[in-house]
Amino acid sequence: MSETKTLDPSQAVRLQTYLNATSESPEPVSPIDKRRARRSFERAAQTYDSVAVLQREIADxxxxxxxxxxxxPERILDIGTGTGYAIDWLTRRYPKARVVALxxxxxxxxQARRRGxxxxxxxxxxxxxxxxxxxxASVDLIVSNATFQWCNDLERTFRDCLRILRPGGLFMFTTFGPDTxxxxxxxxxQVDAHSHVSPFLDMHDIxxxxxxxxFADTVMDAERLTLTYDRVQDLMRDLKxxxxHNATSQRPRALTGRARIRALEAAYEAHRSDGRLPASYEVVYGHAWAPVQTETAEGVAIPVSALGGRKGGS
Known part of the structure; x- marks a missing residue:
C-alpha cells in the first residue's frame, strides 16, 4: 500500500491512501531547451521561495x-541548489564540511550564497x-533536490556524478516521475496536441x-504528493x-490565447474533488554509493585510502 499526501500551497491539509494506483503512459520525451529553462529560473530567483512549498517538503x-x-563528509555538492534551501540543513548537520552550491x-x-x-x-x-x-574524486556527498528532470542526458549526468565522488561517497537525490x-x-x-508539460522518467528507468x-547499493522509492488549488490559473501562476515553465523543445511557440485557457479550465474541472483542483506530483527518491572497488583491465583495484574501511561518524 502506498500513500497519497495532499498539501495545500500554504500547508499540508489532508492525507489520503490509495490502492492499485495506475500511471498513464508517459508521453514521448522532448529534450529540454536549456536556454529557456535557465532564463525562467533566472527570472524566478527573487520569488521562488514564496511558492516552493512542495520543493521544501521533499528536500526535508x-x-x-x-x-x-x-x-x-569533508566536501558536499548540492546540485541544482536553487535558492539554497538545503544548505542551512547541511551546514548544521556537517559543520566541518565545505558545501559547494551548483x-x-x-x-x-x-540567493544561495547568503545561506549557512x-x-x-x-x-x-x-x-x-x-x-x-x-x-x-573530489566530493564525499552529493545531494540534489528536484533537478534531474531538467537534464536531457541522465546517464551522462549520473556518470559525471560518479566521476567526482570519492570511493565510498554517497549520491542522494529527488526528482519527479511520470505521474507528475x-x-x-x-x-x-483535450485542448491541442502540443507538449505543455515537461517529460518525467520512470523510477525504474532512473x-x-x-x-x-x-553505482553501488542503489535504492529507489516514490510517493505521491498533491497540491490543491481553487483555480487552474492559481496552479499556472505557481509554476510561473x-x-x-514548459521548456520542452516541442512546446507551442505562439502565445496561449484566452479561448485555449478557457478550454483548459473546462477540461481541468473533471478533476475537481471536494471543491478543489488537484495537481499531482510523483516524487522519486534515490540514493546510491560510489563503489570502493573499481574495475580495471587487469581486474579489481582497491584504493589504498579505502583499506581502513568506510568512514564512520554521525
Missing part, C-alpha cells in the same frame, strides 16, 4: 534520510548539472541508469513563479 524528506547514514541560474546562486553561517558560506558554482566542472502534473497534461490533451554507470 530527502535530507532526513541522512540521519540513518554513517558518513563524515546551479545553472546565476540569480538562484545569488557567516563563517561557512557555500562556495557557489554557476554550471549545468550535465557538465560538472569539478575534479575527479498528470491532471494538467490530461486537460491540455534506477537502471544508476546501475549502468556502476517557480520558473517551472
Amino acid at each position: 524528506r530527502m535530507l532526513e534520510r541522512l540521519d540513518y547514514v554513517r558518513l563524515r 546551479d545553472f541560474a546565476h540569480g538562484m546562486l545569488g 553561517s557567516w563563517m561557512r558560506r557555500p562556495l557557489c558554482v554557476c554550471a549545468d548539472a550535465e557538465q560538472l566542472p569539478l575534479a575527479d 502534473l498528470r491532471e494538467l497534461r490530461a486537460a491540455w490533451s 534506477g537502471d541508469t544508476l546501475a549502468r554507470v556502476r 513563479v517557480l520558473g517551472a
Whole structure:
C-alpha cells in the first residue's frame, strides 16, 4: 500500500491512501531547451521561495534520510541548489564540511550564497548539472533536490556524478516521475496536441541508469504528493513563479490565447474533488554509493585510502 499526501500551497491539509494506483503512459520525451529553462529560473530567483512549498517538503524528506547514514563528509555538492534551501540543513548537520552550491541560474546562486553561517558560506558554482566542472574524486556527498528532470542526458549526468565522488561517497537525490502534473497534461490533451508539460522518467528507468554507470547499493522509492488549488490559473501562476515553465523543445511557440485557457479550465474541472483542483506530483527518491572497488583491465583495484574501511561518524 502506498500513500497519497495532499498539501495545500500554504500547508499540508489532508492525507489520503490509495490502492492499485495506475500511471498513464508517459508521453514521448522532448529534450529540454536549456536556454529557456535557465532564463525562467533566472527570472524566478527573487520569488521562488514564496511558492516552493512542495520543493521544501521533499528536500526535508530527502535530507532526513541522512540521519540513518554513517558518513563524515569533508566536501558536499548540492546540485541544482536553487535558492539554497538545503544548505542551512547541511551546514548544521556537517559543520566541518565545505558545501559547494551548483546551479545553472546565476540569480538562484545569488540567493544561495547568503545561506549557512557567516563563517561557512557555500562556495557557489554557476554550471549545468550535465557538465560538472569539478575534479575527479573530489566530493564525499552529493545531494540534489528536484533537478534531474531538467537534464536531457541522465546517464551522462549520473556518470559525471560518479566521476567526482570519492570511493565510498554517497549520491542522494529527488526528482519527479511520470505521474507528475498528470491532471494538467490530461486537460491540455483535450485542448491541442502540443507538449505543455515537461517529460518525467520512470523510477525504474532512473534506477537502471544508476546501475549502468556502476553505482553501488542503489535504492529507489516514490510517493505521491498533491497540491490543491481553487483555480487552474492559481496552479499556472505557481509554476510561473517557480520558473517551472514548459521548456520542452516541442512546446507551442505562439502565445496561449484566452479561448485555449478557457478550454483548459473546462477540461481541468473533471478533476475537481471536494471543491478543489488537484495537481499531482510523483516524487522519486534515490540514493546510491560510489563503489570502493573499481574495475580495471587487469581486474579489481582497491584504493589504498579505502583499506581502513568506510568512514564512520554521525
